[in-house]
Amino acid sequence: MPEEATTSGEEDVLRAPLVLEYPFKRTTGPVIGAFLTALREGRFIGIEDDQGKVLCPPVEYDPASGASLTKLVPVGSEGEVLFWSWNQSVRDGQPLDHPFAWAMVKLDGADTPMMHAVDAPHDAMVTGLRVRAKFAEERIGSMDDLLCFEPVS
Amino acid sequence: MTDTASSEPAPIEIPEGVWSQPEVDMSAIEEIASVESVRSVRAFASLTYDYTPGLATTRFLRAIKEKRLVGERCSETGKVYIPPRGVSPVSGMPTTEQVDLGLDGTVVSFCVVNLDFTGNAQEIPYVSALILVDGSDIPIYGLVREIPYNEVQPGLRLKSVWVEDSEMTTSFENIKWWAPNGEPDVPASELADYV
Amino acid sequence: MRDVAIIATAQTKHVRSATTVNEVELIQPVIQEVIERSGLGRHDFDFTCSGSSDYLAGQPFSFVMTLDAVGAWPPISESHVEMDGAWALYEAWVKIQTGHADTALVYSYGKSSPGDLPRVLSRMTDPYYEAPLWPTSVDIAALQARAAIQAGVTSEQAMADIAYRSRTSAAANPFAQLTTSAQPLALMDEEYLADPLRRHDCAPITDGGVAIVLAAGDKARSLCSRPAWIRGIDHRADGHHLNFRDLTTSPSVRIAAEKAGVANGPVEIAELHTCFTHHEPILRSALGLGDDVEVNPSGGPLAANPMMAAGLIRMVEVANRIHSGEVSRGVAHATGGHALQHNLIAVLEGEG
Numbered sequence: 001m002p003e004e005a006t007t008s009g010e011e012d013v014l015r016a017p018l019v020l021e022y023p024f025k026r027t028t029g030p031v032i033g034a035f036l037t038a039l040r041e042g043r044f045i046g047i048e049d050d051q052g053k054v055l056c057p058p059v060e061y062d063p064a065s066g067a068s069l070t071k072l073v074p075v076g077s078e079g080e081v082l083f084w085s086w087n088q089s090v091r092d093g094q095p096l097d098h099p100f101a102w103a104m105v106k107l108d109g110a111d112t113p114m115m116h117a118v119d120a121p122h123d124a125m126v127t128g129l130r131v132r133a134k135f136a137e138e139r140i141g142s143m144d145d146l147l148c149f150e151p152v153s
Numbered sequence: 154m155t156d157t158a159s160s161e162p163a164p165i166e167i168p169e170g171v172w173s174q175p176e177v178d179m180s181a182i183e184e185i186a187s188v189e190s191v192r193s194v195r196a197f198a199s200l201t202y203d204y205t206p207g208l209a210t211t212r213f214l215r216a217i218k219e220k221r222l223v224g225e226r227c228s229e230t231g232k233v234y235i236p237p238r239g240v241s242p243v244s245g246m247p248t249t250e251q252v253d254l255g256l257d258g259t260v261v262s263f264c265v266v267n268l269d270f271t272g273n274a275q276e277i278p279y280v281s282a283l284i285l286v287d288g289s290d291i292p293i294y295g296l297v298r299e300i301p302y303n304e305v306q307p308g309l310r311l312k313s314v315w316v317e318d319s320e321m322t323t324s325f326e327n328i329k330w331w332a333p334n335g336e337p338d339v340p341a342s343e344l345a346d347y348v
Numbered sequence: 349m350r351d352v353a354i355i356a357t358a359q360t361k362h363v364r365s366a367t368t369v370n371e372v373e374l375i376q377p378v379i380q381e382v383i384e385r386s387g388l389g390r391h392d393f394d395f396t397c398s399g400s401s402d403y404l405a406g407q408p409f410s411f412v413m414t415l416d417a418v419g420a421w422p423p424i425s426e427s428h429v430e431m432d433g434a435w436a437l438y439e440a441w442v443k444i445q446t447g448h449a450d451t452a453l454v455y456s457y458g459k460s461s462p463g464d465l466p467r468v469l470s471r472m473t474d475p476y477y478e479a480p481l482w483p484t485s486v487d488i489a490a491l492q493a494r495a496a497i498q499a500g501v502t503s504e505q506a507m508a509d510i511a512y513r514s515r516t517s518a519a520a521n522p523f524a525q526l527t528t529s530a531q532p533l534a535l536m537d538e539e540y541l542a543d544p545l546r547r548h549d550c551a552p553i554t555d556g557g558v559a560i561v562l563a564a565g566d567k568a569r570s571l572c573s574r575p576a577w578i579r580g581i582d583h584r585a586d587g588h589h590l591n592f593r594d595l596t597t598s599p600s601v602r603i604a605a606e607k608a609g610v611a612n613g614p615v616e617i618a619e620l621h622t623c624f625t626h627h628e629p630i631l632r633s634a635l636g637l638g639d640d641v642e643v644n645p646s647g648g649p650l651a652a653n654p655m656m657a658a659g660l661i662r663m664v665e666v667a668n669r670i671h672s673g674e675v676s677r678g679v680a681h682a683t684g685g686h687a688l689q690h691n692l693i694a695v696l697e698g699e700g
Binding site: 012013014015016017018019020021022023024025026027028029030031033034036037038040041043045060068070071072073074092141142143 | 174175176177178179181182184185188189190191192193194195196197198199200201202203204205206207208210211214215323
């Protein structure tokens with residue numbers, strides 16, 4: 001607690017600001033690493049399960065059977081909003097600094113959706129909305145490379 | 154499972170690929186396969202709290218601003234805890250009696266630190282010690298200075314060295330470090346209960 | 349299987365912010381109270397297990413600190429889960445089943461007020477794909493609510509009805525935090541907090557704690573006139589990634605309910621860990637509860653939601669009604685993770 005503690009008023013108990021930081025570096029492994037590499041290149045990839053279903057973002061194991069997944073495949077940069085919610089009070093670290101929609105977006109060529117932000121007015125949000133990925137100008141191979149999705153005009 | 158009398162366990166055959174991820178097939182995404190792969194990400198997170206230390210610790214921190222060390226007594230065992238958390242770990246009952254302690258103490262245990270931890274302002278080597286404050290029954294942590302590190306030993310008598318009066322806050326950091334007070338060492342036998 | 353029962357319970361008066369106390373000061377009176385009610389001495393417990401999370405108050409190793417309140421020195425046989433106390437109860441139940449204990453003290457607590465709880469809970473998401481976006485617990489719940497509404501599982505009107513019923517039920521609960529509600533129609537006029545969720549759809553942020561005592565067989569009968577026997581208990585988890593789940597159903601609840609034997613007798617009451625109104629219809633359906641089953645007579649988490657304790661409190665609310673003779677058989681549900689990811693189901697019964 002670097003700062004002088006202050007009292008909380010009637011109970012006269014001390015209080016002080018406390019910041020906990022977690023400066024972790026995480027290894028990605030080949031599957032997540034490939035997805036983030038693709039983001040850096042301004043593209044999306046998914047991974048095929050043994051039924052030929054494409055999971056995007058890709059994971060190492062089939063979420064139902066646990067079988068190893070290995071076949072990485074390209075996925076489109078446009079897709080469809082399956083469902084959404086509205087985020088009126090934006091918090092630190094979220095993809096946009098003004099109110100936006102959270103959405104499950106199923107990209108063309110994928111069979112599962114990914115959660116991300118859609119930058120559109122509240123009254124434009126509707127299930128089935130077609131959206132397109134907006135990438136950062138400078139990309140480093142992280143989730144930050146994908147800024148948000150925007151409606152396809 | 155079979156219930157055989159054999160004492161030799163059957164050899165286990167480890168199938169290929171069980172212990173590590175199989176190699177991924179990037180043939181369908183050659184433009185990704187041909188560039189340098191991402192191998193790690195920074196996953197930085199910061200969480201901010203409005204921390205309150207509670208009643209007993211508030212009493213302790215208020216006293217420390219007045220250059221007093223105050224412990225709290227367990228009504229069942231008579232033991233005095235510092236810094237107090239409000240409850241006795243032996244009886245599980247609230248500690249309600251505040252006890253003014255001395256500003257001197259005794260080294261119960263110590264170590265010589267030779268590692269330069271990130272964010273550590275200390276010059277190495279330095280001595281971290283568990284110090285039994287006079288009148289208390291549980292040692293607290295402190296730095297020992299003003300003595301060569303290889304002369305610190307259990308039983309060494311110490312005085313607390315405080316920041317200037319003008320700099321005193323409701324913080325344990327008011328005690329800068331501990332230094333020898335010149336009194337004779339306490340015999341190890343008297344410290345046996347606190348190690 | 350050994351017969352194991354909840355024989356005593358205690359909980360805090362739940363509040364938005366227990367500013368004056370640290371975590372051991374918060375939970376100590378509850379532990380003292382449950383020990384006194386159990387008829388056992390402080391050092392008579394064969395096993396102690398607690399549930400809490402350091403992320404809530406930003407207090408590293410707070411569970412070590414709160415162990416002071418059980419008198420853990422000289423060392424006792426104890427354990428801790430970084431989960432809701434319902435899972436601490438589960439561990440204690442397993443310990444008793446193994447024969448290594450006949451009695452156990454279980455407690456859990458959460459002091460969420462020092463932090464921004466919805467933001468803190470974003471740290472539970474997948475660290476590669478989801479956590480970098482910092483989605484809050486409310487954001488994720490709102491996505492689930494939309495999916496449930498679209499699927500016809502619930503409606504904004506039905507959710508307002510649940511909020512109203514929960515908070516008016518809580519008027520009879522001396523420990524509840526929210527005990528009044530506007531009429532459902534008036535609730536529907538409120539602004540969205542996170543469309544389709546309004547403030548009334550969300551459980552409050554709460555500081556509080558809970559403690560219970562478990563005992564086996566004749567020990568339970570000798571200490572309690574009408575023990576609440578745990579006739580079935582099971583917990584299951586759905587996948588971690590939100591995008592691979594059907595958020596409108598709960599396969600983990602359905603399987604846990606089957607394993608715990610929910611359908612083996614009439615369900616008189618169900619206490620469900622509904623952190624959001626739309627959780628209730630999802631859970632009712634997965635548990636196979638008819639419309640006639642009374643859900644959350646205590647008001648449930650929508651009336652008081654101390655993180656890490658609210659699940660165990662569901663078991664307490666059912667057990668209390670069995671102890672008093674009010675009901676003979678009830679179901680308790682606890683959840684962890686986002687959008688009902690991990691679920692525990694227990695069936696509690698009285699005898700005779």
